[in-house]
Amino acid sequence: MASDGSPKPPLRGSEPPGAYITSGALARRLGISPTTLRSWDQRYSLGPAQRRRGHHRRWSPQDVAMVEDMCSLTASGVSPAEAARSAKKRAHAAPQGEGTPPASARSTTAALTSGKAAGRDSSGLPLGAVRAECRGLARAALRLESVAIQEQLNTFVQEHGVVAAWEELMMPTLHAVGRKWESSGDRYVEVEHLLSWHVSTALRNAQLLLGPGETRKASPPVLLACVPGEQHTLPLEAVHAALLQRGRPVRMLGAAVPAEALIAAVLRTGPAAVVLWSQTRSLASTPLALHLLGMGWGVNGARQQAALVLAGPGWRGGRIEAAAQPQGLREAIALLASESSGLSE
Known part of the structure; x- marks a missing residue:
C-alpha cells in the first residue's frame, strides 16, 4: 500500500512474476532505501540467496518474501536482530516457490509483536510504556520510510478508530520524537516533520479509512x-x-x-x-x-x-x-x- 493509502504500484519494468528483481526495484516496493537492504545483508545475512555475475544482486521471489517479512516485523515493533532471525527461519521453512509463511510462522509474529514495550526503545527514543506498534512506528520514522509510516498509521486507524490511534499511537510516538529532538540539538527535526506529515495525512484520510459517519x-x-x-x-x-x-x-x-x-x-x-x-x-x-x-x-x-x-x-x-x-x-x-x-x- 502506498503512503496515501492506495495499493502499491507493481514493480517497474517488464519482468514476469517469479523473475529475479534488482535491489532498487525491491527497495521501491518496500518503501525503504537500498542502503537499508545492504545494511540488513551485512548485519544479518539477509540478502539474496544467489549472487549473479558482476556482483549485481538479484532477488528471487523467496528472497523478496523474506525481506517483506523482515519489514513487517520491524514495523510491528520487533527488534531488527530478532526480526531477521524469524524471517530467515520462515524462509527456510516455507515450501520452495511459495512466499507466504505457514500458519505456525504467522502465529510467531503475533507472539513477537504482542504486549507492551517499556523503557527506551532500541532506537534510543524515550518511548516509555507504550504499545508495541509505537516502537515499530518510531523505527520507521527514524529510517524516514514513508510507506511503512503511513501503512502503520492507516492500519491502526482502521482497526482501532481515531481516538485510540491518537491517544495510543500517534501522540506517544510524536512526544518521544520531540523529546529526542530537544535533547539532541538540531538532530531528528526531519524525523518529527516527516512523522507529523503522515499523522496529519492519516487523520485527514480517516473518513476514507473508516467510512463516513452518519x-x-x-x-x-x-x-x-x-x-x-x-x-x-x-x-x-x-x-x-x-x-x-x-x-x-x-x-x-x-x-x-x-x-x-x-x-x-x-x-x-x-x-x-x-x-x-x-x-x-x-x-x-x-x-x-x-x-x-x-x-x-x-x-x-x-x-x-x-x-x-x-x-x-x-x-x-x-x-x-x-x-x-x-x-x-x-x-x-x-x-x-x-x-x-x-x-x-
Missing part, C-alpha cells in the same frame, strides 16, 4: 481554530477527524487564525461550539476567549451563542467561567459530539 442534517457545526500565532494543528485535526466520524458537522480553520477572522467566521456559520486551541501559555488569549463568550447573533429575543471549548496545554493554570476545558481528546469529543449546543462539565 451526517446530522440541520445541525449547527463545531468551529475549530488555533489562537493567533499558534501553529500546532495536529490535536485539532484529531478532533476534526473524530467528530466527522461521529457525523458532527465541523469547520476547520487551522493554524494561527487572526481574531478578526475567527469572529467573522462565528457570525457567518452560527456554530454550536467553538474550539480554541493553544499549545503554549503565552499565546492563550483570555480577552479573545471572553469576547467569544459574549458574542451573540440573531434577532432580539432569539439571540444565539456558541459554547466555548478551550483546548490545549496553553489554557492550563487558568480558569474562564462558562468555558469548558476538557482534559484530552476523549473528553473533548464526548462534549462536542452531543446534539445540544450547551456543554456541561
Whole structure:
C-alpha cells in the first residue's frame, strides 16, 4: 500500500512474476532505501540467496518474501536482530516457490509483536510504556520510510478508530520524537516533520479509512481554530477527524487564525461550539476567549451563542467561567459530539 493509502504500484519494468528483481526495484516496493537492504545483508545475512555475475544482486521471489517479512516485523515493533532471525527461519521453512509463511510462522509474529514495550526503545527514543506498534512506528520514522509510516498509521486507524490511534499511537510516538529532538540539538527535526506529515495525512484520510459517519442534517457545526500565532494543528485535526466520524458537522480553520477572522467566521456559520486551541501559555488569549463568550447573533429575543471549548496545554493554570476545558481528546469529543449546543462539565 502506498503512503496515501492506495495499493502499491507493481514493480517497474517488464519482468514476469517469479523473475529475479534488482535491489532498487525491491527497495521501491518496500518503501525503504537500498542502503537499508545492504545494511540488513551485512548485519544479518539477509540478502539474496544467489549472487549473479558482476556482483549485481538479484532477488528471487523467496528472497523478496523474506525481506517483506523482515519489514513487517520491524514495523510491528520487533527488534531488527530478532526480526531477521524469524524471517530467515520462515524462509527456510516455507515450501520452495511459495512466499507466504505457514500458519505456525504467522502465529510467531503475533507472539513477537504482542504486549507492551517499556523503557527506551532500541532506537534510543524515550518511548516509555507504550504499545508495541509505537516502537515499530518510531523505527520507521527514524529510517524516514514513508510507506511503512503511513501503512502503520492507516492500519491502526482502521482497526482501532481515531481516538485510540491518537491517544495510543500517534501522540506517544510524536512526544518521544520531540523529546529526542530537544535533547539532541538540531538532530531528528526531519524525523518529527516527516512523522507529523503522515499523522496529519492519516487523520485527514480517516473518513476514507473508516467510512463516513452518519451526517446530522440541520445541525449547527463545531468551529475549530488555533489562537493567533499558534501553529500546532495536529490535536485539532484529531478532533476534526473524530467528530466527522461521529457525523458532527465541523469547520476547520487551522493554524494561527487572526481574531478578526475567527469572529467573522462565528457570525457567518452560527456554530454550536467553538474550539480554541493553544499549545503554549503565552499565546492563550483570555480577552479573545471572553469576547467569544459574549458574542451573540440573531434577532432580539432569539439571540444565539456558541459554547466555548478551550483546548490545549496553553489554557492550563487558568480558569474562564462558562468555558469548558476538557482534559484530552476523549473528553473533548464526548462534549462536542452531543446534539445540544450547551456543554456541561
